Amino acid sequence: MDRKNPELLHHQGTLRELHKITTSLPIEECPPLNTISLPAHPRNLHIPCQFGSFASHEVAQSRVPSGYATAFRVPEVKSRMEWSLIGGRGAISPFHADLEGLGTAVVVLDGSKYWISITRFGEDDAICSVDSLGHNWNPYLVNDGDHAKRFRFEAVHLTKGDML
C-alpha cells in the first residue's frame, strides 16, 4: 500500500474473479489482493462454543435461526460483529485497532497469516485498556521518529486452525 496512491486501494470485484486471477497468473505477476469485510450472514460457520468467553450474547445470536432478530424485534448485531476476509499472497493490512474496546478473535481457516500485534503500550503492561489508537490515528506512525519505541511488538505466524 502506498499513501501517495490511494486510488489504487479499493475496487469492486467478485470472489470468482479473485480466484481466477490468483490461480491463473504467475506468482511474480499476481498482485496482493484482499477481499475484506465479507458479511457473516451468507455463510454457515458457527462460532465455536469456547469463544463465548469473549462475547456471549453475540455467540448466542449466532446460534439462533436467521429470522430471530426480525421475529422478536431485537437488534441484529451478527453482521456487525463477525466478518470474513480472503487475502491472497502478500496482502497486508495497515496498523489498526478493532473497534470500541471489543475483543477481536481471528481464526485462520486455510493458508497462513503473519500477524504483528502490539502487546505493550507505553509503560502499561495491561493492553486491555487500549480500545482505540485515537481518532487521528496514522497507521504509518511508526515510520516517523522514535514512535515505534512506545510499543512492544510481537509477531506470530498463524497457520490453519490457529485462533488469536
Place this chain on the structure above:
Amino acid sequence: MEIGISRVVNLNISKTGDDTETLRKLEDLIHAEFKNGLPPHLQSNARSQSHLPGTDQSGIYVTSNSEFKKLHAREVQRILRQRIILVHGNSFDRSYGWDLESFGELYDVDKKTKVQGKIAIAYDVFVFC
C-alpha cells in the same frame, strides 16, 4: 470475530511504499526480542497462565484448543486483561481451501465486494476498476 482464508504470507520487502518501511522497522524491533533464536511466544513461559510483569515473558499466552476449552470464562477474561491468547488446533465444520467451493461458504462468489489491492497489468478477466 474475524475469520479468514489467507494464503502463505511472504514478507516481500522489495516492493515500495509505506508498508515496506513499516515492516522493516517492525521486523528489527521484533527480532530484537528473540532469545536463542526464538520469539517470546515460543519460549516456555509463554504457556504459563500466570502473568509475569517485568520479565521477558511474551504478551501472548499460547495454549491448545483442548486446554483452552477447559478454561472458565473468568480465567479467559483474566488472561485477556494482560495478554493476547493464541489457541492452536481449532477444528472447523469442513475443510477450507483456495477454491470456489470454500469461497462460497463465506460469500456469494458472483456478488460484488470490496477488494483491496492493485493490478497493473492487462488481463482478460480483470474487472476491478
